[in-house]
Amino acid sequence: MKIAVCIKQVPDTSAALKVKPDGSGVDTEGLEFVISPYDEYGLEEALRTKEKLATGEVVVVGLGPERVAKALRSGLAMGADRAVHLADAAFDGSDAIATARALAAALKKAGPFDLVWAGKEATDDGMSTVGAALAEFLGIPHASEVKKAELSADKTSITCWSEVEGGTAVVEVKLPAVLTAQKGLNEPRYASLKGIMMAKKKELATYTPADLGLSAEQVGKGGSRSEVLKVEPPPKKQTNTKLIKDLEPDAAAKELVRLLREEAKVI
Amino acid sequence: MGSEIWVVAEHRGGQLRRPTLEALGAARQLATAAGAAVAAVVLGKNAGGLAAELGTHGAARVLWVDEENLDVYSSGGYTHALTELARAHKPLAIVFAASSQARDFAPRLAARLDTGLLPDCIELGWDAASGRVSAKRFINSGKALATVQVKTSPALVTTRPKAFAPAGADGAGAETVKCDLKVDAAQCYGKVKEYEQPAATKVELTEADVVVSGGRGMKGPAEFAVLEELAQVLGAAIGASRAAVDAGWREHAAQVGQTGKVVTPKLYIACGISGAIQHLVGMTNSKIIVAINKDADAPLMKLADYAVVGDLFQLVPALTQEFKRVLEK
Numbered sequence: 194m195k196i197a198v199c200i201k202q203v204p205d206t207s208a209a210l211k212v213k214p215d216g217s218g219v220d221t222e223g224l225e226f227v228i229s230p231y232d233e234y235g236l237e238e239a240l241r242t243k244e245k246l247a248t249g250e251v252v253v254v255g256l257g258p259e260r261v262a263k264a265l266r267s268g269l270a271m272g273a274d275r276a277v278h279l280a281d282a283a284f285d286g287s288d289a290i291a292t293a294r295a296l297a298a299a300l301k302k303a304g305p306f307d308l309v310w311a312g313k314e315a316t317d318d319g320m321s322t323v324g325a326a327l328a329e330f331l332g333i334p335h336a337s338e339v340k341k342a343e344l345s346a347d348k349t350s351i352t353c354w355s356e357v358e359g360g361t362a363v364v365e366v367k368l369p370a371v372l373t374a375q376k377g378l379n380e381p382r383y384a385s386l387k388g389i390m391m392a393k394k395k396e397l398a399t400y401t402p403a404d405l406g407l408s409a410e411q412v413g414k415g416g417s418r419s420e421v422l423k424v425e426p427p428p429k430k431q432t433n434t435k436l437i438k439d440l441e442p443d444a445a446a447k448e449l450v451r452l453l454r455e456e457a458k459v460i
Numbered sequence: 461m462g463s464e465i466w467v468v469a470e471h472r473g474g475q476l477r478r479p480t481l482e483a484l485g486a487a488r489q490l491a492t493a494a495g496a497a498v499a500a501v502v503l504g505k506n507a508g509g510l511a512a513e514l515g516t517h518g519a520a521r522v523l524w525v526d527e528e529n530l531d532v533y534s535s536g537g538y539t540h541a542l543t544e545l546a547r548a549h550k551p552l553a554i555v556f557a558a559s560s561q562a563r564d565f566a567p568r569l570a571a572r573l574d575t576g577l578l579p580d581c582i583e584l585g586w587d588a589a590s591g592r593v594s595a596k597r598f599i600n601s602g603k604a605l606a607t608v609q610v611k612t613s614p615a616l617v618t619t620r621p622k623a624f625a626p627a628g629a630d631g632a633g634a635e636t637v638k639c640d641l642k643v644d645a646a647q648c649y650g651k652v653k654e655y656e657q658p659a660a661t662k663v664e665l666t667e668a669d670v671v672v673s674g675g676r677g678m679k680g681p682a683e684f685a686v687l688e689e690l691a692q693v694l695g696a697a698i699g700a701s702r703a704a705v706d707a708g709w710r711e712h713a714a715q716v717g718q719t720g721k722v723v724t725p726k727l728y729i730a731c732g733i734s735g736a737i738q739h740l741v742g743m744t745n746s747k748i749i750v751a752i753n754k755d756a757d758a759p760l761m762k763l764a765d766y767a768v769v770g771d772l773f774q775l776v777p778a779l780t781q782e783f784k785r786v787l788e789k
């Protein structure tokens with residue numbers, strides 16, 4: 194099986210963020226970047242499938258500036274066989290749908306693939322959009338927010354368990370398909386020292402829009418039907434913490450319930 | 461007919477899901493700003509009965525499709541049906557509640573209609589000059605707020621649970637229009653085979669008015685019983701920190717935070733949770749936050765509206781008793 198894994202590079206989740214004073218975006222100066230956590234689950238699952246079948250190929254694919262090569266190298270160090278980097282200034286400003294369009298074109302060129310993993314959501318823009326849109330551009334089915342996946346014995350379909358409100362939905366899709374990874378799927382491995390050494394020698398191809406036959410109306414700002422007008426700090430919740438301490442549990446409980454009813458009026 | 465703002469109704473077991481009423485609330489605001497009317501769309505089989513209810517909540521028209529192959533939800537079926545309807549009727553915008561179902565099909569719909577999608581919005585806007593829909597949505601797990609605009613129509617927007625007040629039942633009733641539309645079985649890829657529901661019908665975490673959460677301070681899985689008793693009295697959903705989930709005490713579905721769910725209840729009660737940034741981003745927009753912790757200096761104790769210092773195993777049962785008393789349960 195040939196499996197592709199979409200990898201987005203995002204600011205480290207524990208980092209404090211600053212917004213640019215002109216409101217044009219998040220200030221990325223000095224930020225640490227990592228593979229978006231959900232993409233690691235997808236990659237781990239792809240590697241396990243390859244190991245289980247003892248044959249096949251895992252390709253990591255990422256769109257974004259030069260620094261994204263580092264995330265792709267990390268994917269190679271974890272065990273992916275080769276990487277594809279959609280790296281060109283013309284991709285800048287792509288919204289989620291334009292990103293999916295470009296990724297689909299790259300997967301056609303680097304593939305065909307039997308299975309494609311993406312994260313259920315990138316932790317920076319939180320769009321939860323690229324995976325399903327990618328399936329649409331590839332003209333294949335998908336399953337979302339997958340926490341468990343089981344390949345059929347004949348390897349022509351895959352059954353997926355997805356978290357939905359109030360329970361789990363079971364969906365079976367025919368291959369090729371796109372799956373988006375939810376937490377719970379697996380525990381991603383760490384790259385070994387040997388993996389890191391080997392990653393340096395693995396192929397990392399770069400694609401431009403021209404390589405993919407995409408025009409300026411299909412990628413970047415021109416290919417995007419949505420645009421960010423402004424980015425600002427989140428509204429600060431003004432905290433006027435009331436401390437309840439040095440009371441017996443019963444008295445503390447009474448006081449809290451009274452405040453919740455009379456002051457906060459939420460109960 | 462003029463231009464319309466559509467709301468796609470989400471229903472299960474013949475019942476409208478409550479977030480749809482919030483999407484209707486958002487659509488009504490947007491329609492007022494844009495001088496448009498609100499219409500609702502119901503896809504399914506024998507689901508026309510929901511039309512009256514949608515009319516009461518402010519939809520002036522309800523377009524409904526009665527189709528065997530839409531009886532069970534599928535991303536392929538929904539995308540096909542909505543594409544056909546949108547191409548025929550040209551709505552200005554389509555609003556959905558941000559749910560797992562909307563996350564499943566809305567991206568496909570946006571790609572097929574070649575339009576913009578703004579998921580999980582907390583505020584909608586209308587620019588009269590350009591005739592464009594905009595929205596505010598959190599990015600980077602709530603560490604920044606973006607205003608985003610869609611340049612094409614229909615603009616696709618999903619509304620974050622609890623960000624919009626549900627539409628009241630003050631509507632005048634709807635004109636119902638049955639739409640003829642065929643969906644082939646082959647178009648229904650991504651069809652749900654079955655729903656595995658948890659044994660007890662739990663309150664959905666993202667939709668609950670009250671959330672009671674436990675962290676590493678809970679010490680073990682059995683100890684969550686004290687939270688369950690409190691949750692029972694308050695009709696609350698139970699959440700957990702990642703530490704509690706990773707320890708295997710609660711399911712991941714209960715995790716609140718960066719790699720879990722974002723909740724915005726009226727009341728969030730955190731028990732034995734320190735308040736790491738990855739947890740805070742999942743609950744910081746709750747209306748009122750209560751933290752119960754032995755450690756008065758824990759970060760969550762500083763963010764909380766009410767911080768109770770003490771042992772949760774003494775405080776939570778006392779709280780349950782007191783709520784029982786005042787709520788006469």
Ligand SMILES: Cc1cc2nc3c(=O)[nH]c(=O)nc-3n(C[C@H](O)[C@H](O)[C@H](O)COP(=O)(O)OP(=O)(O)OC[C@H]3O[C@@H](n4cnc5c(N)ncnc54)[C@H](O)[C@@H]3O)c2cc1C
Nearest residue numbers: 675676677701702703717718719720732733734739754772
């Ligand atoms: C990429 C990434 C993603 C993450 N995503 C999430 C996420 O989605 N959600 C999340 O929650 N975390 C997430 N985390 C983990 C996060 O950083 C913290 O490790 C986690 O939130 C800590 O959980 P906790 O507060 O329950 O545990 P701790 O930090 O150990 O806090 C336990 C608290 O309980 C108190 N306590 C102990 N006993 C009692 C008692 N008897 N009575 C009262 N108080 C008591 C202690 O004083 C302490 O404050 C993520 C981390 C990373 C790196």
Ligand SMILES: Nc1ncnc2c1ncn2[C@@H]1O[C@H](COP(=O)(O)O)[C@@H](O)[C@H]1O
Nearest residue numbers: 199200256311312314315320321322323
């Ligand atoms: N620029 C990108 N490069 C590679 N994969 C991406 C990119 N953007 C999004 N993805 C994939 O799509 C998933 C969902 O992203 P999003 O729709 O932006 O929340 C991510 O977890 C990635 O797997």
